[in-house]
């Protein structure tokens with residue numbers, strides 16, 4: 001297993017279109033274990049492929065002691081929108097209040113290629129939605145008001161300069 005480098009906004013990998021996963025092979029298992037390792041190393045609760053420079057439809061989530069590997073996920077319903085504070089490993093140290101669904105209906109494959117269909121409620125639904133957004137190139141910064149976005153961009157540019 002190895003810890004991968006997390007792409008921080010505005011890294012181009014975060015916007016790259018993702019490909020479906022076709023082979024459920026050893027290489028995929030290796031990628032999944034690297035993603036767990038990387039997520040744990042940064043104390044995250046979710047990590048999507050583009051965040052580690054892998055333009056594939058894959059994300060991992062651990063919440064409330066349960067682990068989920070989402071492959072080729074398809075969100076068919078989002079509902080019960082509420083305001084929650086979200087963070088993202090690609091925006092280190094940033095937390096923003098955003099509208100997020102507390103109800104989703106989702107289909108995905110796990111790492112063994114089994115199809116899973118679920119309805120999820122509460123904060124876990126927000127986490128699923130956040131990770132699936134990553135697979136469509138949609139980021140936390142896209143979900144805040146234009147004014148806040150401008151402010152955040154300046155702050156991030158300043159942070160990058162100080163590094």
Ligand code: ZN
Nearest residue numbers: 087088089090
């Ligand atoms: Zn994120």
